Amino acid sequence: MAKNKEVAVVKRNNSLPVARPGTHETFITPFADVYETPEAFVLMVDMPGATKESINVSMERGTLVVKAPVEPYHKKNAVLLFNELRTSSYYRVFNLGDGVDRDNVDAQFEQGVLAIKLFKSEELKPREIHIK
Amino acid sequence: MVVRVQRYPVASWPFESLFDFERGIDDLFGNFLGTGLVTQSGRDPAIDVAEYDNESVVVAEMPGVRKEDMKISVQDGVLSITGERKGHELPEGSRWIRNEVRTGQFSRTVELPHEVKTDAISAELNNGVLRIVLPKAEEAKPREIQVQ
Numbered sequence: 001m002a003k004n005k006e007v008a009v010v011k012r013n014n015s016l017p018v019a020r021p022g023t024h025e026t027f028i029t030p031f032a033d034v035y036e037t038p039e040a041f042v043l044m045v046d047m048p049g050a051t052k053e054s055i056n057v058s059m060e061r062g063t064l065v066v067k068a069p070v071e072p073y074h075k076k077n078a079v080l081l082f083n084e085l086r087t088s089s090y091y092r093v094f095n096l097g098d099g100v101d102r103d104n105v106d107a108q109f110e111q112g113v114l115a116i117k118l119f120k121s122e123e124l125k126p127r128e129i130h131i132k
Numbered sequence: 133m134v135v136r137v138q139r140y141p142v143a144s145w146p147f148e149s150l151f152d153f154e155r156g157i158d159d160l161f162g163n164f165l166g167t168g169l170v171t172q173s174g175r176d177p178a179i180d181v182a183e184y185d186n187e188s189v190v191v192a193e194m195p196g197v198r199k200e201d202m203k204i205s206v207q208d209g210v211l212s213i214t215g216e217r218k219g220h221e222l223p224e225g226s227r228w229i230r231n232e233v234r235t236g237q238f239s240r241t242v243e244l245p246h247e248v249k250t251d252a253i254s255a256e257l258n259n260g261v262l263r264i265v266l267p268k269a270e271e272a273k274p275r276e277i278q279v280q
């Protein structure tokens with residue numbers, strides 16, 4: 001099985017909007033679960049309020065970037081009596097190892113959770129060696 | 133844009149940010165006492181309450197929670213949202229690399245900001261966001277008084 005470094009996570013989660021380096025844009029780093037199965041790495045990213053259409057997943061130079069803008073939850077004339085939620089864009093970068101098959105990636109969005117399945121490349125898959 | 137990448141975790145400090153530190157403190161003490169001391173306990177959903185002329189809307193973020201696994205009730209002027217976020221069942225031969233998402237039971241209660249038409253309350257769950265609309269009872273609506 002691959003070592004832990006195969007999928008290392010770059011950004012630390014933080015529910016408060018943070019400024020993206022080099023821009024004035026702020027974003028929320030969503031929480032994520034990552035697990036490894038014998039044939040794939042699976043990322044589960046919490047993105048409540050995003051939609052299937054608004055989410056953008058891209059792979060560039062060994063990273064997987066997930067971003068999505070979030071529409072404000074309230075109309076303009078709302079009087080907020082209690083406010084814990086932040087609406088901002090979601091943005092998180094995952095660092096990928098070499099063992100990921102870039103042409104075989106599967107993404108689904110359900111109940112506010114984005115599930116990305118990154119299939120392993122052939123050389124990383126477990127394999128049995130027959131003794132002659 | 134340059135994204136700085138830290139490939140191998142080197143920190144010996146168990147908390148990588150202040151936020152993590154707060155979560156750690158909550159793990160130690162907050163959940164023990166039943167509520168978050170420093171931050172909202174990670175498992176309980178964050179909420180907003182917005183008031184309009186004819187209604188109030190409670191918005192709660194609850195990604196990964198199924199409709200069947202939550203219960204919303206109103207009693208004695210208090211709205212309560214309880215439920216459970218089920219964890220993923222890992223397939224055989226799998227292992228966690230990172231597990232940040234909290235699962236388990238959650239509960240939030242909100243004191244109703246005004247008299248509510250209880251039989252007209254509606255709730256919908258969309259993309260992990262729960263919206264509960266609480267229509268105002270007639271006596272709670274704003275009213276203009278004509279000067280005679």
